[in-house]
Amino acid sequence: MAEKRLGTLITLIAGIAWGLSGVSGQYLIGRGMSVELITSLRLLLSGLVLLGLCVLTARRELFALLKNGRALLGIFFFALFGLTLNQLAYLQAIAYTNAGTATVLQYLCPILVLAYTCLKHRQKPSGIEVVSIVLAIAGTLLIATHGQLTELAITPLGLAWGLFSALTYALYIILPVKLIGQYGSLVVIGLGMLMxxxxxxLGLQTWQEPLFLDGGNLLGLVGIVGVGTIFAYTVFLKGVTMVGPVNASLLASIEPIASVFFAVWLVNEHFYTVDLLGMVLIVGAVLLISLKDVIISEKSIG
Known part of the structure; x- marks a missing residue:
């Protein structure tokens, strides 16, 4: 029980740290740093650190993957469609809306994964899953329109990037499943981030963009790279080993709540009541799906 409690605390801390990363990105964008440069620095620095951890803790798996051309091709597709596009889309959504809204919209991802699973296995969604889908759609409509269905309350580009980030986040979850099962998540994520x-x-030539490393920008980079990526990911992995993947994913749903809190506290973002209601509906949809998985997992154990 003590290990379960510690694992719960660790996983919640990881989710809160992820919530801080989006606000750190918003802060850096507000200080003139481009989305492309932030993405480049976040992926490169995090990839290098995580691969360093792989050399210390999973050297055999890392070298085995590097010798497998087919696996490296899988990492390439994961890095492009699951990591790079997701990071770019998420930060663009932040640039056009704010960290809280962008994070909540990205959390539509489980609904997309659910739809993919139902289509793949040609099965109808359960009652709980249907309710989750309805809640997610209702929440998105509230955030996007504030209840006025004839006009948008956020910019069309903000909504589009937010929905695209949810799609790419779904790819982030789906694409590396087999690779993670074979080589471990730390190796796959670390190599994918570096790639x-x-x-x-190289593709966007981000080295040509100005990089001002004053105290504020350094603090923002520590937030998005150090705390929101490297620390959050490694701590989350430790939490998974202590409470299990299903419970960990449920606990990590605190991320959008933390993101909204940090957005209000650190960058003075303002949310309307209808925004918060829409966010509650989307987070509720995610929690319903996660709770269903917890119940199924407990039944199978029992």
Whole structure:
């Protein structure tokens, strides 16, 4: 029980740290740093650190993956469609809306994964899953329109980037499943981040963009890279080993709540009551799906 409680606390801390990363990104964008440069730095630095941890803790799996051309091709597709596009889309959504709204819209991802699973296995969603889908759609409509269905309350680009970030986040979850099962998540994510960082850096030539490393920007980079990526991911992995993947994913749903809190507290963002209601509906939809998985997992154990 003590280990379960500690694992619960660790996983919640990871979710809160992820929530801080989006606000750190908003802060850096507000200080003139481009989305492309932030993405490049986040993926490169995080990838290098995580691969360093792999050398210490999972060297055999890392070298085995590097010798497998087919696996490396899988990492490439994951890095491009699951990591790079997701990071770019998420930060663009923040730039056009705010960290809280962008994070909540990205959390539509489980609904997309659910739809993919139902289509793949040609099965109808359960009652709980139907309710989750309805809640998610209702929440998105409230955030996007504030109840006035004839006009948008946020910019069309903000909504589009937010929905695209949810789609790419779904790809982030789906694409590396087999690779993670074979080589471990730390190796796959670390190598994918480094590869994605190189894609952004070389493809968009981000080294040509100005980088002002004053105290504020350094603090923002520590938030998005150090706390919101490296620390959050490694701590989350430790939490998974203590409470299990299903419970961990449920606890990590605190991320959008933390993001909204930090957005209000740190960057003075303002949310209307209807925004918060829409966010509650989306988070509720995610929690319903997660709770269903917890119940199924407990039944199978029992």
């Amino acid at each position: 994605g960082g190189l894609m952004v850096t």
